[in-house]
Amino acid sequence: MTAFWVLAPVMVLAALGILFVRKAVHAAMLLAVVMISLAVLYAVLDAPFLFAVQIIVYTGAILMLFLFVLMLVGVDASDSVVETIRGQRLLAIVVGLLFGGTLVAGLGQLSLGTVVGLDEANDGGNIQALANLLFSKYVFAFETTSALLITAAIGAMVLAHRERLTPKAGQAATAAQRMKDYAESGKHLGPLPAPGVYARHNAVDTPALLPDGTPSELSVNRVLAARGTVRSAPAYAEKVDEVERQLGISPPVEEVAQRPSRNQGSTATDEEEQA
Amino acid sequence: MTSMTASLVTAASEVHVPVVAPTEADGVFSLLWLVIALPLASAAILLLGGRRTDSWGHWLGVAAPAASFVLSCVLLAALMGRDEGERQVGQHLYTWIDTGRFEVGMDLLYDPLSALFMLLITGVGGLIHLYSVGYMAHDARRRRFFGYLNLFVAAMLMLVMSANYLGLFLGWEGVGLASYLLISFWQHKPTAAAAGVKAFVMNRVGDLGMSLAIMLMFVSFGTTAFAGISEAAGNASEDRMTIIGLLLLLGACGKSAQVPLQAWLLDAMEGPTPVSALIHAATMVTAGVYLIVRSNFVFEYAPTAQTVVVIVGTVTLLWGAVIGCAKDDIKKALAGSTMSQIGYMHLAAGLGVVGYPFAIFHLLTHGFFKANMFLGAGSVMHAMNDDVDMRHYGALQKMVPVTFLTFAMGYLAIIGFPGFSGFWSKDKIIEAAWADNWVIGLCALLGAGITAFYMTRLMLLTFFTKKRWADDVHPHESPAVMTGPLVVLAALSVLGGVLLAGDWIVDWLTPVVGHAEHHELFVPPIVFSGIVVAVVAVGVAVAWLVFQVPDEIPREAPQDVSFATKAARADIYMDDINDTLVVQPTGALVKGLAVFDRTVVDGLVEGGSATTGGFANVFRRVQNGFVRSYALSVFGGALLVVLALLAVNFA
Amino acid sequence: MNTEPYIILSAILFTIGCVGVLTRRNAIVVFMCVELMLNASNLALVTFAKQHGNLDGQIAAFFVMVVAAAEVVVGLAIIMTIFRTRRSASVDDASLLKY
Known part of the structure; x- marks a missing residue:
């Protein structure tokens, strides 16, 4: 529980930080903090496989994808502080507080009982146990996710693809255009x-x-x-x-x-x- | 009235009603369909062929009915060669409608009745076609005119040759369509267009009765074929047969211009004169008589309906005669006369088996002499620059001698001059009417007198008295293509009476309508004929005194006349009665409904939609397009779900 | 060992993610907040796996990660497309579909 009590405040603070920082890059960094802390918590919770996946896939791949897109969009593109929708921010905070308060209060009333623990389930190793489940009970869902991933990949390609509407200008055409520009507006010919x-x-x-x-x-x-x-x-x-x-x-x-x-x-x- | 009904009931119960049971067509009878197909094909060629057929179209139009006439003659000869019991030939062309229980074949029936009608339609029709070649020579749309005329002939033949009521109805509507097209043929004249519409709408009233009758017959007997109905008619209740009979009579009234649906016929004279001769005198308007005679197996079991037929016929014959007395328009005078003569036919048809042959006989002779006179009137109009007002005629007998002579033959025939065709046919009807009920007989006799009066008036004003036409009019005889048919029709008007020789027509029609013994009169028939001739002579004499003896006939109709004359000039106010009783209340109802629709119905609908629209205007603001706003709603919803779950758990 | 604090932490993180989605306007940050919410739910799943001695929760968390990966790929591609045409990554700018 030590790890939890150390990491939990860090995670909450980092998450709150996402709400307040103005630059998206900073938000991504704070999210990375939350995710890595989560990975540690997974390890604490007897989920070594997820610990690795969380760091490799989530933090390593997905978050890097975010950063790539941020670079394309503009690293320092930042939000303005002024809220455009009237009452949106106030309402969001009120509803958020109510939701969080209700959830925490409600969960606080619960008693989950004794923890069974995963010692028995992880007997032959966590990864082997997960693999057993994944390729037996959840094999259909597993196969379906492969279709989902392929679809997502194709979808991303379709969305990112830009159709060429005009023929590509060749060297000769470019040179002719330059001469034309020079003749018309006196634009410098050279590099x-x-x-x-x-x-x-x-x-x-x-x-x-x-x-x-x-x-x-x-x-x-x-x-x-x-x-x-x-x-x-x-x-x-x-x-x-x-x-x-x-x-x-x-x-x-x-x-x-x-x-x-x-x-x-x-x-x-x-x-x-x-x- | 009761005595008359009683006498009719006894008449009905005594006679044997023949059953329609045709034998299958073979030999020359298998060509039956060609009689209809020829004019129909000609109409199709003329109407679809367009201007390419302009140069020769009218001769094709004449050839088609002529060919049908030749074919009809051949068929008649073949039919006469058969025994009396076998004179019903049916031809099944194809199954027209087949929907489960409702099956109607395109069947033709050839029997003595339809044989006579086919000869009348194709013979008189062919002559009128020939006449039209000359009459419409200067009309740019002559080819179209012939197309319509051929269409009419085909439809009329369908009407008389069908072996079931639905096929008859097809022809019935076909002639109505052709009539509409031809009445308003000169559609550039607003009066002609209005007259066409009037005829069409009034015929719809009758057609409603007709179609209801057909439906009722199908419901009652499960078929619309004459054969099936005539076989089962005796088993149906008398009330039902009476209703069917009255509905059929309503249809007949509309088509044959009988009271109370007669108002369209006078306006129908707006059409070209050959149309008036063919459709509104010789053939189409007699379809009602055909319908009643053909439906003898219905009317024989519905004495009340027969009584109503007699009353309608009697009222119409007097009504038309009175109108004929007052009209200065030569065609309208003849139209009034037509109405009156068809009244005679209905009267005869309503008398039952005794009257059917005479109704058909009068129908044939009337077809001859009335077509003759209409065409003659057309010839006169041709000579007088299309002026129709008799007050502008006078002393024309030297100017148009052929027309005059042929018209005179028709005149003598219609008033019933002894020996002429009309004498034989009308005399028989009056005789039969008197034998049935003396009140009806007296009315018919009176009608004969009035007929003599107004026809003499027409004759005198047109051909005798003093010249009243304007100086710029140069009367001239019509070309041979017009006078030829006149001569033939005049000959038929004179000689039509031979059909009665040896009671031929009565025997000829016996297989269709049955046979009945003649009633005895209070005097010998020859004396009765003398009485009729005397009444006619009185009518002629009165007309002579009124119109020939005074030296001067005013060119303009005098206005200070008696109420009776005014009423007759206004068609006995039938248009006003229709207007007051039907048109205006309907118009008011429609106006009221329109107001109701605008205020109440539209108010409800539009008010409802406006309210919805108002709400939508307010609530659509929620759809502000901001995805974060929508997310807030979702989040709020999630909060509510959580609260609800907690509430349920901790309750 | 007591698992309740983990659950409560998960709830708090989830709520923060929600509020982030509602208040931030940069589409990429909004997306990050969505990821935060997914992670919060993953934490709850893994915690319950521990609580019940049952690996199904971990499997579920694994699937959430896979689906999140797919979702991020497509979502970021959409954001790129929008940015390319509108030169803006603000979610408020894409508000044409309205009354």
Whole structure:
């Protein structure tokens, strides 16, 4: 029971956390905490097979699937705090409290009697005993779940599949389109500029500097720009003094005066760096 | 009335009612179906063929009834060659309806009665077709006209040749349809269209009786075939036979324009004149008489129904005669006369076995002379630029000599001039009526006098007196294709009486209607005929005094006339009576029902739906589309379930 | 050993999952809450297996896991499809099917 009394508060707190954290990733992490704790409880409850399955399948596979989808959707997509449905949150909490209260109170009244224990059932080993049941009494349900899994897999493929409605543009067509765009709107013909490549470090999230010293927004991925995780090239430029100091070189005075101001470019901060 | 009923009852109980038991058709009789099929095929070709048949369609239309006529003659000769007992031939074409107990075959019956009718329909019909070639020559829709006429002939032949009541009803409705189509043939005239509708609707009233009679016969006897019913008729109760008879009479009244369903016939004159001659004089309107004579095995067991037939016939013959006296429209005057003459036929048919042959005899002679006169009237109209008002005629005998002479033959026949066909047939009916009941006889005699009056009036106004037509009218004789049929029909009008020679027609029809001894009159027949002729002469003389002696006949009908004339001009107010008794109350009822439907029924229905809609408008807000909201409801439900479980457990 | 605390823990976790489904709007988080509810019920099943000395509860928990795996595959695919067309993973945005 020690394990229970240690883990139960953790699990309840983690579960409550799911309700309150704003980022989905954090919710997934908290759910992982609940699930692993549950696995431990399964072990305590003489269910070693489920302990393994809970960790391998549930936490390892299903929860990872959640994280994959989160990555696709956007890791930091977060809920707004404002409730859109009038009275929904209040009612949910009231009904939830009533439900939980009733359930706990009702269960508290019960006395389940002495625990029989699984020593006898697990005599020849828990996995063997489960296998015996699964392939005798529950064999039909077991086979049916295989059909269910196949259906689910096909369903997921069907849902994720996107029909190509227009023919794929070949190299020639792409080139012709580029020339056309250039003729019509003056769009640059060549490839986009590479992101920042500096003497001290290279990074895809740091824009390249144009000849006049301003950062080129085209050089960083627009997803990074949309997330606001683009680093500031001028910020590094600021640190050149420090580097020079370390190297024992003094910069020419007029170049310092020509450096672009600090706020130009993106809104990168040191906090971001730490995160 | 009681005495008459009694006399009829005794008459019924004395005679033997013949049973229809046809032998299977063989030899030339197996061609029976062709008589109907030829005009039907011609109608189909003409109506479905479209404009391609415009150039030759009318000759096909003439050829079809002519061929049927030739075939009918051959068949008649074959029938005459048989013994009296074997003169009933049946032909089973195919099973028409077969639903368990209800089985109706497409059966034909060829016996002396239908033989006569087939000759009348195809013979007179063929002549009228021929006449129409000339009469409708300038009508753009002549081909369609002939299609309808052929359809009519086929339907009428079906009517008289069917071996069961359902087949008869098929023909009955077929002639009704053809009549409707032909009355409103010039549908661009609102009056013609309205007249067609009127005829159709009034015929529906009669057809209702007809169909009820057929249903009742099926319920009573389990069949609609003449053979089965005539065999079992003697076993049915008299009340039931009376009801069947009265319902059949209702059907006959509708089709034959008898009181009280007579109002449509005068309006039906809106149709082309050949139509009036063929359908509304010679054949279709006599279908009621055919029905009663054919149903002799019903009426012989229903004396009360027979009495009603006699009364209807008597009232109609006077009614039509009175109307005929007042009409200035030559066709309407003839229509009134038609109504009156068919009244004579019904009167005769109502007399039972004694009267049946004379009803048919008068029907045939009337078919000849009335078709003749209608066609003659058409010829006159042709000469007078389609003017129908007799007050605009006068002194035409020199202008249209052939028409005049043939019309005169018809005139002499209808008034019953000794020796002419109408003399023999009408005289026999009056005689038989008098022998049965002197009141009826007196009415029939009076009718003969009035007939003489109005026909003389028609004759004088048209062909004699002074010229009253406008200067721009140039009367001329019709072409030979029109006068030819007139001559033939005039000859038939004169000579039709030979059918009675040696009581031939009575003997001929005996296998169908049975045989009865003649009643004795209070005077010898020759004297009685003298009395009839004298009454007719009085009628002619009165007409002469009124219309020929005064020098001037006004071109416009005078309005300051007696009440009787006004009433007769207005068809004895029958349209007004119908309007007051039937049309207006029905209209009011419909209006009331419409208001009831709009307010109460619609109010309930729409109110109910509006209430439901109102509730839905409120409660649909629950369906807000938010899945979390629905989940909350589910969660609330789960809470209730848990609470309920706990409540049950701890109670 | 007493199993009642396990059951009560299971009930609490289940309730928290429910409330999460009702209050969170990110479809993926909602889905996680559903998983939390499934896990809570699994805990109850395993506990009762222990209570009654009978492995059927564990078998049931095993089947719940299998079905949950299938459900997650399809559910996440649906969420992906919705996100692809609407650029949003909020369950409130998919509310066209209404009065």
